[in-house]
Amino acid sequence: MVTIPRQFNGPPDSGNGGWVSGLVAQARLEQGHTGPVTSRLRMPPPLDTPLAWEHDADETRLMTHGGALVGTSAPGSFTREPPPFLDAKTVQTGYDGYPGFTTHPFDQCFTCGTGRGEGDGLRIFTGPVGDDLTGAPWHVHEAFGEDDGAVGVPVAWAALDCPGGWAADFSVQPMVLGTMTAEVYSAPVVGETYHAIGQLAQRDGRKFFTSTALYTPDGELVGRSEQVWIEIDVATFGR
Template sequence: MFIETRFCGPDGSGNGGYVAGLLAGHVAADTVTVTLRLPPPLAVPLSVTPEDDFGNSVRLWHGEQLVAEALAGAIVVPPVPPVPYEAALEAAEKFRTTESHPFPRCFVCGPESDGLRLEPGPVGDGTVASPWTPAEAPSPETIWAALDCPGGWAFDPAGRPAVLGTMTAQVTALPEAGEHCVVMGLARSREGRKLHAATAAYGADGRLLGRAEQIWIEIDPDRFRT
């Protein structure tokens, strides 16, 4: 596996959702749980090793360092419901007024990136929404990426940044290029520095594209300061 530099989250490391989606592609399951053990390194060869004979579990390595683990998972709660595309557009305006962005070059939500440029703004208590119109037909790992950052923004990470720790996701459909999609994020609960979030993506006709349950970990704001 190889993560190109444009697919970063924090500077110098891969976007958690995108990396998780790449690794999930090696698991023979519709729903996959990925746990990130280290910041995924960029632009270096990484190896994927099977952990069983059935394709239900794999690990990602950088040399002898364990970067991530993926295994067949399950989601038993309903997905975050969508808001209309017009409401997501209004929410994006609020995102643009955010005073600071912890990871401005993030592939998914960074205002200085050439990536998805999602703008998850508030639409309710602990709920955010972002419009998304993919320029080209997305791959499954791109859907995983889109399902990443709105979960973190549901907790307003500008003051206290957080990074993705664990993500259980399923991709159910792929949108077309130019389709008006909506990506939702919901803050479920907090346990100290551990944040539980949920995300979901919907197509223009309201069909579910994918959904995720996540655990985020708050970090020292100086750790990735640029």
């Protein structure tokens, strides 16, 4: 049994897409998989609700106790190059221009919400830096470290989540995560600062295809993702 604590929300009453995708991916990794994992969210992930796992050779599933499918994970692969490294000055420019400071559909989001305090949310505020890119520095708060001082898979995936969404600009069209393929090469460490980069690849109707990367200040790629976002009507989402 597992629950998604309310701290890890995206929209007010459902789980943060990256965190939940990472949770489902972690279950797959614990089955012995190595390499990229693709997680798909099938419904708004419920908060503070007991959920159950199902595993087979091809797929891991997160289920409600009523039998509804919350999300799946399976071996994945990347289709694009990761977003490019951006230097400290450029990611600071992105932070300073973060659209979420003025318009944010989910200001309590665990990853990018401006209403979350230090140690409560990740506070990754990626703004535009040109050429369909967003960027911001991310300083890893000690509250998110595990016993070894590194963050776990769900938090790392959450950090690889919203920078891609802001490359498609949540302030113009609210979206939620549908699919995320990610791999963490070196888990982010408490006390360190990373460069979070998002990139918009294309739009197809209500779907937005984006990529995200985390780099050290020296340009080492520590994790990357590719995502599909779905445009929503905030007033009716989850109802």
